Amino acid sequence: MNRIGYIILYIFLGIVGVFQIFPLIWLFLFSLKSNSEIFAGSPFTLPKEWLWENYATVWEGGIGLYFWNSVWITVVAIILTALFASMATFAITRMQWKLNKLVLGLFMVGLMIPIHSAIIPLFSMFLNVNLIDNPWSIVITYTAYNLPITMMILLGFYYTLPREIEEAAIIDGCSVHRMFFRIILPMTAPVLSTIIIINMIYNWNEFVFVNTFISSDEYKTLTVGIQNFIGQYMTDWGAIGATLIISLLPILAAFIFFSNKVVEGISSSAVKG
Amino acid sequence: MNKVMSNKWVIAIYIFPALLLVGVLIFIPLILSAYYGLMEWDGIGDMKFVGLENYITAIQDLKFWDSALHSFLLAVFSTLSLAGYLAVSMILASKIKGADLLRKIYLIPMLLSSVAIAQLWIKVFNPANGMLNRILMAIGFENPPAWLANPDIVLYAIFIPILWQYAGFYILIYYAALKNIPETIIEAARIDGASPLQIAYRIKLPLIKGVVKVTIVLAIVGSLKYFDLIYVMTGGGPNGASEVMASYMYKLAFSTNEFGYGSAVGFLLLIITLIVTVIVRKITADKDEIQY
Amino acid sequence: MKRKAVTLLLSVVAIVLVLAGCSDSESSNANSDDGNSxxxxxxxxxxxxxxxxxxxxxxxxxxxxxxxxxxxxxxxxxxxxxxxxxxxxxxxxxxxxxxxxxxxxxxxxxxxxxxxxxxxxxxxxxxxxxxxxxxxxxxxxxxxxxxxxxxxxxxNIATVFYNKAIFEEHGLEAPETNEEFHNVVQTLEENGVTPIALGNKDRWTGSLWYMYYADRIGGSDLLTNAINRETSFEDPALVQAAEEVQTLVDMNTFNDGHNGLSDQEAKSMFMNGQTAMYLIATWDLPNYTTNEDVPQEFRYSVGYFDFPTVDGNGDKNSYVGGxxxxxxxxxxxxxxxxxxxxxxxxxxxxxxxxxxxxxxxxxxxxDAESLDLPQMYVDVLDDLNNANNLTLFADVQMSSDTAEVHLNQIQALFGGEVTPEEFAKAHEKALSEEE
The missing domain is CATH 3.40.190.10 (Periplasmic binding protein-like II)
Structure with missing residues (x-):
């Protein structure tokens, strides 16, 4: 390709990049403004007064506990989802049995349920087994509802894994479990990083389940912190912006970390493959 | 080989945890909601069994079909936009300078919660102060439309933030898939004199076909049950112009006390999604999955 | 090799146990009603x-x-x-x-x-x-x-809040009649000021306008009677009220794209002096009196007036609210x-x-006397004491599915998608189906 082609390409990529990054800048400015400025002014003017107290307001609202709940619920749900989804996808795509297409179909149907259809039956189920107002109800719900989409994403990758690896492993006398944990899982590291990112974002930002199943303050998560600033007649948008920024930072850091893993993983698996 | 890989016990152990969770937490609610669909119930008082009445009402309900049409349009747009995401991913996955940074930047919108995205775009679309109309007026449009208030364009206007929000999600998946292609294959093609476009179209695309198919299903299913942004940005309005199946279902079940009917609509949403998915899978079906 | 399988099974069992364990301890907490407390x-x-x-x-x-x-x-x-x-x-x-x-x-x-x-x-x-x-x-x-x-x-009662500074600038006074109100709107519009802020995405906001016109034109009981099925919703006065709303829309009374804006956005237009008037209920009073976050200059310049009479009809002491x-x-x-x-x-x-x-x-x-309240509160409390009628917000009066029809029709009315007759007919249909 020639030089002009590259310049055009970079201009295009740059424009898309600006388009994608501006919400961060906007959100940051937003978090430092007052209600009237947020609604009246252009989104990109600098705040007239830099209202850092929006952050103080948010912090005093007891966000620390919510924060910790968000972290552990997100992490546990991700681990369970990634493990169970990998296992099931492995069994469906790599092992030989008759019902695999049917079971796969069942998981795919799980993708299609609208969450508002599920929420009321789920509530009454959790109520019956005494899991209402228990953070584990959230963990298992996140795991279950992310399993189908996680498996779909894994599926495309598992289909492309070379059969020879398994054959070689088995000829060497390797058990299925060893093969799965020692060979297959590491090989799928890039896609695992991908699904970790996706799961992380879903779990971190989710609030319908938390709002419905949790009533004690001690178990609520960060997204509920946002609700604190939405009033019956009045809403403190600046504080919501600050909450959003605070809740964005850890996920941004984790995202960059795992995003690098997407690349690293490949190079290591390429060596093995 | 076959004996090891078809051990029933091993298969059961591997499938069981996922199947248990999905079975209990997704399928039981699903069956329950189909059952509620057979009831006349406001979600408050007593239930009354009415058989298939709710389902029959829904099939004759113009508002339901309107919302189904809107959802369907959304699904078509989302599927078409996959081509764009794929093209960008291909560029990012090829070895150009700064690809790594650009990829991270492109994924930023997907980190934000829908609340934030909706607020941002409400401000972009604001007819008087909004960024979009200010730009349009600056370049000479006298009367730029009120994007979210005009029933003829509101659906298309809302599609823009959705397209934008999901860019990161699909680019992430495509990128991982493209990076999964062994370098040796591409190197071999390059030595044979293939141009970058040829490599993309003839080699990379077929190799990630499985992933592309999966994303098509994800895009369609995701669009047909899409709810978040639309509900916050327009509430399905004005006068139902941006109502989609999920928002209609939500309104029935949660706002207007027609919980039985809402459940029936929710179940129909699932059936429609299922049918569309099966059709799409049939169309994109391939006798043998690609292997290398 | 077997060990892996065992670990795996164990971990699943462990999770189930944890869940069960947690739920046990929960259930023992939940019944703390017994005993004395x-x-x-x-x-x-x-x-x-x-x-x-x-x-x-x-x-x-x-x-x-x-x-x-x-x-x-x-x-x-x-x-x-x-x-x-x-x-x-x-x-x-x-x-x-x-x-x-x-x-x-x-x-x-x-x-x-x-x-x-x-x-x-x-x-x-x-x-x-x-x-x-x-x-x-x-x-x-x-x-x-x-x-x-x-x-x-x-x-709460709904009243029209207005920006006295803007009114003064254009030599306007708070209108008493619909005619005067139209004049105010026209003058403002001609001078490039958006007369009224309306966020009709929320729909009940537009409903307030319709309700007040219905009240002034048809008397304070008409709308309630129509909802209670004592009269038809296709009553000429209720149709005329819808016409009045569309007249206002045609006069460019409301901000552009009101059907896509939330009440919050409309409010901020008013509070930033971008529009001259804003119809809202008295829950907003703190913004115009005591709320320190709102510039004092603005708070001092806000007044309110009762909804005007129409063609000599209507009782100004009749309010929409609840x-x-x-x-x-x-x-x-x-x-x-x-x-x-x-x-x-x-x-x-x-x-x-x-x-x-x-x-x-x-x-x-x-007891307004004994409390130290801002003047606007005293006035509103006074109005409430003298109120001859209070019509409950229409969407609150109606059952929730009729309310949904009403609210959607309000948006359609403000968007010019329906004629006043169709508007009334849709209501009549929804209300009669409910009987």
Whole structure:
């Protein structure tokens, strides 16, 4: 390709990049403004007064506990989802049995349920087994509802894994479990990083389940912190912006970390493959 | 080989945890909601069994079909936009300078919660102060439309933030898939004199076909049950112009006390999604999955 | 090799056990009602972040109540408006309403009453402490067939707030009649000022305009009668009211794209001096009086006027409004008596505190003289005392599915998608189907 082609390409990529990054800048400015400025002014003017107290307001609202709940619920749900989804996808795509297409179909149907259809039956189920107002109800719900989409994403990758690896492993006398944990899982590291990112974002930002199943303050998560600033007649948008920024930072850091893993993983698996 | 890989016990152990969770937490609610669909119930008082009445009402309900049409349009747009995401991913996955940074930047919108995205775009679309109309007026449009208030364009206007929000999600998946292609294959093609476009179209695309198919299903299913942004940005309005199946279902079940009917609509949403998915899978079906 | 499989199974079992273990300990906590101490679960919708004063007053009242009533605990859950409504809905499907919670009047609460979810509060309303304390009309809105099921906490009327500075600049005065009102609109429009801020995405905002025209043209009972099926909604006056609304729209009275804007966005247009008028209920009073976050200069320049008369018809002392939220007690509560007692206590304490500290106009009578209130509050309280009629917000009066038709039709009316006749016909159809 020639030089002009590259310049055009970079201009295009740059424009898309600006388009994608501006919400961060906007959100940051937003978090430092007052209600009237947020609604009246252009989104990109600098705040007239830099209202850092929006952050103080948010912090005093007891966000620390919510924060910790968000972290552990997100992490546990991700681990369970990634493990169970990998296992099931492995069994469906790599092992030989008759019902695999049917079971796969069942998981795919799980993708299609609208969450508002599920929420009321789920509530009454959790109520019956005494899991209402228990953070584990959230963990298992996140795991279950992310399993189908996680498996779909894994599926495309598992289909492309070379059969020879398994054959070689088995000829060497390797058990299925060893093969799965020692060979297959590491090989799928890039896609695992991908699904970790996706799961992380879903779990971190989710609030319908938390709002419905949790009533004690001690178990609520960060997204509920946002609700604190939405009033019956009045809403403190600046504080919501600050909450959003605070809740964005850890996920941004984790995202960059795992995003690098997407690349690293490949190079290591390429060596093995 | 076959004996090891078809051990029933091993298969059961591997499938069981996922199947248990999905079975209990997704399928039981699903069956329950189909059952509620057979009831006349406001979600408050007593239930009354009415058989298939709710389902029959829904099939004759113009508002339901309107919302189904809107959802369907959304699904078509989302599927078409996959081509764009794929093209960008291909560029990012090829070895150009700064690809790594650009990829991270492109994924930023997907980190934000829908609340934030909706607020941002409400401000972009604001007819008087909004960024979009200010730009349009600056370049000479006298009367730029009120994007979210005009029933003829509101659906298309809302599609823009959705397209934008999901860019990161699909680019992430495509990128991982493209990076999964062994370098040796591409190197071999390059030595044979293939141009970058040829490599993309003839080699990379077929190799990630499985992933592309999966994303098509994800895009369609995701669009047909899409709810978040639309509900916050327009509430399905004005006068139902941006109502989609999920928002209609939500309104029935949660706002207007027609919980039985809402459940029936929710179940129909699932059936429609299922049918569309099966059709799409049939169309994109391939006798043998690609292997290398 | 077997070890891996065993570990795997063990971990699954462990998770199940953890879940079971947790739920066991939960269930033992949950029944803390036995013994001497009783727990009242109370849900409200005033989060600390957005409604700091409301939230604080509630906590104070609870503290006071707990200290006066040894052995009674009030357990709180606070949600924002929208989440509150959703959660109540979910809870009601499982018959798990909190012992005490917030409810809206009329159309909202009727299904709960019919489903036997709310306890009768007649004994509380007629109790010695509360009898005669409520402003007339407020408890009625929370009654079904003559029985009270809710204790009203606030009372709001809608009035037109206007920016006196803008009016002065263009030599305008608060209009008394619709003609004068049209003149005001025209003058402002010709001078490039958007006359009125309206956020009709929320739909009830547009409904206020329609309701006032219906009230002025057809008399204060007409709309209510049409909703109660005593007259037809296709009454000429109700059609004419819709025509008046469209006349305003055609005069470019409202900001562009009002059907896509939220009330919050419209409000900020008014509060930034971008529009001259804004029709809203009195819950907004703090913004124009005491709210320190709003520039003082703006607060001083805001006044309000009653909705104008139309062609000499209409009573300016007739208002659109109504009680906002009220307290309910769940019928299946196992601490029903304590819960009722708590609501009684709550209402008594709420009145004075809410008006002087949170700027709420309570549904109980307030002695304006004894409290140090901003002038605008005194005026509004005065208006309320002189009110000849208070028509409840239409979407609150109607059952929820008719309300949905009404609200959508309002958007269609403001968007010019329906004619006034079609507008009336759609209402008539929805209302008659319900009978």
């Amino acid at each position: 009783k727990t009242i679960d109370f849900m409200h919708l005033w989060p600390e972040g957005s409604s700091a004063e409301h939230n604080r007053i509630v906590n104070e009242i609870i503290e006071e109540y707990e200290s006066e009533n040894e052995g009674v605990n009030v357990e709180l859950e606070v949600l924002s408006n929208e989440q509150y409504k959703d959660k109540i809905k979910v809870l009601s499907t499982s018959d798990e309403l909190p012992d005490v919670g917030m409810t809206w009047a009329a159309g909202y609460m009727e299904p709960y009453v019919e489903g036997d979810k709310y306890a009768s509060l007649d004994d509380v309303v007629e109790s010695e402490e509360l009898n005669g304390q409520f402003v007339s009309g407020t408890t009625e809105a929370f009654s079904v067939d003559g029985t009270s099921y809710g204790l009203p906490l606030e009372l 009680p906002g939220v009220g307290l309910f007690v769940a019928d299946n509560s196992d601490v029903k008596e304590e819960a009722k007692d708590f609501t009684k206590f709550f209402v008594q304490k709420w009145g004075d505190k809410s008006v002087s500290e949170a700027g709420v106009i309570p549904a109980t009578k307030v």
